[in-house]
Amino acid sequence: MDHFNYVDGLLHAEDVPLTRIAAEVGTPVYVYSTATLTRHFKLFQEALAWTDHLVCFAVKSNSNLAVLKLLGSLGAGMDIVSAGEYARAKAAGVPGERIVFSGVGKTAAEMRMVLEGGIRQFNVESEPELELLSQVASSLGVVAPIAVRVNPDVDAKTHEKIATGKSENKFGIPIAKARDVYARAASLPGIEVVGIDMHIGSQLTDLEPYRQAYAKMADLTRALRADGHDIRRLDMGGGLGIPYRRDNNAPPLPIEYGQVIRDAVGDLGCEIEIEPGRNISGNAGILLSSVIYLKEGEGRDFLIVDAAMNDLIRPAMYAAHHDIIPVVESVPGASVAPFDVVGPVCETGDTFEKAVQLPALAAGDLVAMRSAGAYGAVMASEYNSRPLVPEVLVSGDQFAVIRPRPTLEEMLGRDTIPEWL
Ligand SMILES: Cc1ncc(COP(=O)(O)O)c(C=O)c1O
Numbered sequence: 352m353d354h355f356n357y358v359d360g361l362l363h364a365e366d367v368p369l370t371r372i373a374a375e376v377g378t379p380v381y382v383y384s385t386a387t388l389t390r391h392f393k394l395f396q397e398a399l400a401w402t403d404h405l406v407c408f409a410v411k412s413n414s415n416l417a418v419l420k421l422l423g424s425l426g427a428g429m430d431i432v433s434a435g436e437y438a439r440a441k442a443a444g445v446p447g448e449r450i451v452f453s454g455v456g457k458t459a460a461e462m463r464m465v466l467e468g469g470i471r472q473f474n475v476e477s478e479p480e481l482e483l484l485s486q487v488a489s490s491l492g493v494v495a496p497i498a499v500r501v502n503p504d505v506d507a508k509t510h511e512k513i514a515t516g517k518s519e520n521k522f523g524i525p526i527a528k529a530r531d532v533y534a535r536a537a538s539l540p541g542i543e544v545v546g547i548d549m550h551i552g553s554q555l556t557d558l559e560p561y562r563q564a565y566a567k568m569a570d571l572t573r574a575l576r577a578d579g580h581d582i583r584r585l586d587m588g589g590g591l592g593i594p595y596r597r598d599n600n601a602p603p604l605p606i607e608y609g610q611v612i613r614d615a616v617g618d619l620g621c622e623i624e625i626e627p628g629r630n631i632s633g634n635a636g637i638l639l640s641s642v643i644y645l646k647e648g649e650g651r652d653f654l655i656v657d658a659a660m661n662d663l664i665r666p667a668m669y670a671a672h673h674d675i676i677p678v679v680e681s682v683p684g685a686s687v688a689p690f691d692v693v694g695p696v697c698e699t700g701d702t703f704e705k706a707v708q709l710p711a712l713a714a715g716d717l718v719a720m721r722s723a724g725a726y727g728a729v730m731a732s733e734y735n736s737r738p739l740v741p742e743v744l745v746s747g748d749q750f751a752v753i754r755p756r757p758t759l760e761e762m763l764g765r766d767t768i769p770e771w772l
């Protein structure tokens with residue numbers, strides 16, 4: 352359930368008609384709902400209510416400070432993968448003890464920064480990273496709490512570019528090596544083992560891969576405890592999928608996912624961490640866009656809109672589907688026709704979807720691309736020198752611009768021309 356609905360034939364974000372946002376902010380623009388973000392976050396809290404837990408929002412999915420502030424104020428922790436995301440989480444008021452640091456390529460500078468600023472745990476992804484972290488922590492005279500990210504060699508059954516739990520993927524330490532790596536970790540200065548971490552992929556629509564992975568995690572917990580390690584936290588990763596189409600079978604709910612976790616590791620007495628991103632932010636956002644032209648092609652008609660692949664790259668990058676709907680609801684029974692919905696960028700790949708059934712639209716009419724709150728704005732660029740797409744947050748009948756559209760002057764002002772040219 353989200354909070355983007357037709358009211359009297361006009362698409363609203365909560366109580367705000369999208370026409371109002373388009374008129375005041377212009378298009379293209381991302382629009383997020385505080386009510387949906389809040390609801391989705393709370394569903395995860397409820398799913399883990401049976402135990403001590405921390406829901407760490409995956410900042411990569413939507414890193415706007417206002418979004419982080421909202422979730423942080425509800426009690427969310429943050430899963431971060433860079434110094435930039437750490438700085439954002441802190442700027443949004445999230446304390447270090449609620450931030451976990453994931454990623455295969457953490458640098459010494461990043462380690463230093465988070466050790467000085469406060470961090471709940473490093474999810475260590477390789478032996479060289481472990482050695483470097485030990486050196487950095489020792490040089491600062493502090494102890495780095497760690498979980499080792501273990502690669503369980505499980506097929507997450509998702510798009511190959513976002514599956515992370517197979518042995519051929521770059522992530523984590525092979526599970527067969529885990530006991531050796533933990534032994535090494537325990538022997539290193541500046542390192543304290545606190546738990547185990549896994550993350551097998553994104554947009555999972557089946558719980559079975561989780562079951563397989565978490566069963567391996569339970570076995571590993573017992574083995575590591577037998578080896579003398581104090582495993583007290585289990586980070587189960589993120590990845591629970593969302594419905595991108597209104598009409599298909601919905602993926603499992605957070606409550607069902609929470610039950611899978613409970614069945615697998617509930618008897619171990621560990622604190623549970625999870626790292627959902629898309630499931631919280633994805634359906635909490637839409638990309639609002641205006642029609643520029645209707646163009647008749649040979650055998651097909653194009654709807655040329657003012658959003659493009661630089662604003663929402665998922666269709667071009669993963670052949671991903673986003674429902675595209677008119678902001679003025681089509682009257683039941685009115686004629687619809689197929690349109691290829693495309694942006695202005697100079698690539699054929701700049702196609703949101705082919706043959707979308709839409710009512711007759713004219714230049715200036717608004718459309719919304721749904722399910723765009725995750726991996727939308729965060730993956731936007733200024734390709735074709737198009738200004739970075741702005742973002743708006745709605746709450747009830749009010750809205751605020753939470754990232755303004757840069758002016759052309761601001762964009763030009765970021766480059767410098769060397770004086771010797
Ligand atoms: C380590 C880690 N945690 C959490 C996530 C969040 O994934 P999702 O947005 O699919 O929940 C990701 C991305 O797949 C990730 O790499």
Ligand SMILES: N[C@@H](CCCC[NH3+])C(=O)O
Binds near residue numbers: 553725726
């Ligand atoms: N960017 C991807 C998800 C990546 C998940 C990163 N861990 C997407 O849009 O589906």
